[in-house]
Amino acid sequence: xxxxxFNMPINYKTGIINExxxxxxxxxxxxxxxxxxxxxxNNESYLHKLEKYIxxxxxxxxxNRSHYSFLLNNDGGVIDDLIISxxxxxxxxxxxxxxxxxxxxxxxxxxxxxxxxxxxxxNKNCLFAIQGPDSINVxxxxxxxxxxxxxxxxxxxxYDNNEIIVSRSGYTGEDGFELSIPNESAENLITDLLKNExxxxxxxxxxxxxxxxxxxxxxxxxxxENITPIEAGLSWALDKERLExxxxxxxxxxxxxxxxxxxxxxxxxxxxxxSMLRDGMTLFDNNYNEIGKITSGCFSPNLNKSIAxxxxxxxxxxxxxxxxxxxxxxxxxxxxxLPFVKKNYKKNGSVHE
Amino acid sequence: MGAYMSEKKYTKxxxxxxxxxxxxxxxxSNHAQESLGDIVFIELPSVGNSVKAKDEICVVESVKAAxxxxxxxxxxxIEVNNNLENDAAIINQDxxxxxxIFKMKIxxxxxxxxxxxxxxxxxxxxx
Numbered sequence: 001x002x003x004x005x006f007n008m009p010i011n012y013k014t015g016i017i018n019e020x021x022x023x024x025x026x027x028x029x030x031x032x033x034x035x036x037x038x039x040x041x042n043n044e045s046y047l048h049k050l051e052k053y054i055x056x057x058x059x060x061x062x063x064n065r066s067h068y069s070f071l072l073n074n075d076g077g078v079i080d081d082l083i084i085s086x087x088x089x090x091x092x093x094x095x096x097x098x099x100x101x102x103x104x105x106x107x108x109x110x111x112x113x114x115x116x117x118x119x120x121x122x123n124k125n126c127l128f129a130i131q132g133p134d135s136i137n138v139x140x141x142x143x144x145x146x147x148x149x150x151x152x153x154x155x156x157x158x159y160d161n162n163e164i165i166v167s168r169s170g171y172t173g174e175d176g177f178e179l180s181i182p183n184e185s186a187e188n189l190i191t192d193l194l195k196n197e198x199x200x201x202x203x204x205x206x207x208x209x210x211x212x213x214x215x216x217x218x219x220x221x222x223x224x225e226n227i228t229p230i231e232a233g234l235s236w237a238l239d240k241e242r243l244e245x246x247x248x249x250x251x252x253x254x255x256x257x258x259x260x261x262x263x264x265x266x267x268x269x270x271x272x273x274x275s276m277l278r279d280g281m282t283l284f285d286n287n288y289n290e291i292g293k294i295t296s297g298c299f300s301p302n303l304n305k306s307i308a309x310x311x312x313x314x315x316x317x318x319x320x321x322x323x324x325x326x327x328x329x330x331x332x333x334x335x336x337x338l339p340f341v342k343k344n345y346k347k348n349g350s351v352h353e
Numbered sequence: 354m355g356a357y358m359s360e361k362k363y364t365k366x367x368x369x370x371x372x373x374x375x376x377x378x379x380x381x382s383n384h385a386q387e388s389l390g391d392i393v394f395i396e397l398p399s400v401g402n403s404v405k406a407k408d409e410i411c412v413v414e415s416v417k418a419a420x421x422x423x424x425x426x427x428x429x430x431i432e433v434n435n436n437l438e439n440d441a442a443i444i445n446q447d448x449x450x451x452x453x454i455f456k457m458k459i460x461x462x463x464x465x466x467x468x469x470x471x472x473x474x475x476x477x478x479x480x
Binding site: 010011015016017018043205209274275278299300306327 | 390391393394396412414417419445462
């Protein structure tokens, strides 16, 4: 199916549910080469300009670590969510940023305006994710990975005499790695990974159900330019000191939101029967007042029920019943804490809360 | 192969119909189940309802999307496949036999002859 200008598989031959379960129990490989990857020279002038958009203290980013963050507009709304890493490549310090395919145009306009010599590398480097508890063992047979590597650590390794960027990360709630590898070695790497009989190629369908079970937000669904990270329940990812910095877009709005009650809150929902909750469905209270909307919904293979993420009015008392309109009928749904499935990251400190 | 396999025909909405003694058995084609992917839920029609051809009468939910199932011809719903309530994936395993969805008593058998034969359906899929 067409996705952000790419032809992407929803699933490979065994289907979404099977791919999903294989990632939770063993491992699965996602080709995410459609995503944006850019290298920005790590110098003070560029960092200062980028700090207008990115709510982190960029000069304090720890070497060989990745951070989940955002590009923010004037109102503190999310232009995109991204992963930003501090890493040396051929002895030169860089920020390596991975961002959404659907937001390349908006993001790159900002990156280039801050750092004119920023280098987009997604045309020469593929990006693969291997996700699931077995990922480390599958990968270790092929690439050097130090035992001390934690979730959101990032380093340079070698494959086929090429340097590749290896980060311990992903978007499934499982342990896993993302590998940025020059195109000419990409096919060999996939072939090597697939020699493990318990791994398989996975498509966009299982990527979505895995991230939803893990309660992770997706741009265009939970996040957009009219929603701030605080409204999206992601204030943990903001550097609170930066909210006092006038150089940060929307800093006043964001610091006010932190102090005051928000009008909406993000919630997890689970269906009470077998019907499917899907993006765009409306939520009602028992007097048929509209109280919110679903932003993502899917079938959860782990819970064997449909699950969803959405926004409801903060004033709504969640002890009261919530109904979802499905094909003109109201179906009872239940609030479920996020994430739906426990995250399984290898870490000492915390990454995603 | 069950008796309902006799003289199977297909609709443009990717349903199959087979008729025996004025009773039509209806399901979705194997091609349809492949495109839908894992089927997780089916909302079955109500027994006793009289329906017209092209009426939306029930819904198949897969991990990808919800798909309406239409009545292929006029008639009355007389039986539904209750096994699908507990295990809708039967449709993925055997769409054109065990995965039948409902049966109807048909009112106008001429409508049946307007449907596609298996060969015609195959050609339709290639278009």
